[in-house]
Amino acid sequence: MKLLYQTHSPYARKALVAAHELGLAGSVQVIHHETSPTRQNAEVFALNPLGKVPVLLCDDGQVLFDSSVICDYLDSLHGHPMLIPVDSKQRYRALQWQALAQGMADAGIAVRWEAERRPESLRWPTMRDGQLQKVIAACDFLEREIGTHAAVDIGTIAIATTLSWIEFRGVYPFQTGRPHLSSWYAAFCARPSMRATTLSGDTND
Incomplete structure (x- = not known):
């Protein structure tokens, strides 16, 4: 492949x-x-x-x-799912967290466009702030909920990789004031899969 x-x-x-x-x-x-x-x-x-x-x-x-x-x-490819659970409740929770991560990443990218990538005369601060609020609200949700979802599945993989990008780009200091999320994130980032795939480089417009 x-x-x-x-x-x-x-x-x-x-x-x-x-x-x-x-x-x-x-x-x-x-x-x-x-x-x-x-x-x-x-x-x-x-x-x-x-x-x-x-x-x-x-x-x-x-x-x-x-x-x-x-x-x-x-x-x-495994014949039995490992990352997307079969059990209905676990499955939809994992998929919902994946959707949350997708939305966070989309919002974070929009923040970067309005904060630094778009020509300065074309930037829209109100749009930037509105998109940033989505990131903040999602991080607050995760601070409340992260302790109830410890599995390594598509949801937690998506959350961890999105948070790593938010940290990498300096979009928002999500670890500040969120001890549960911060602890979970540090532990997930120590996994071999995360250490083997560190983010690097910049977008070439």
């Missing part, structure tokens, strides 16, 4: 962390591709009409995107 990847993407990192947790990292060739809304990558667009990574080229010829679909596919 080949994974089109970006070393500073929270979405791509989620897929690669999942591969590590499933013991599949050795079967995945990681190929770095820079993508940006302002710079089209023709190779990525040829495989994903949205022009985004991650994209997984499967051994059977399938081309899969986005990260949630890729993680679901990787989980299916």
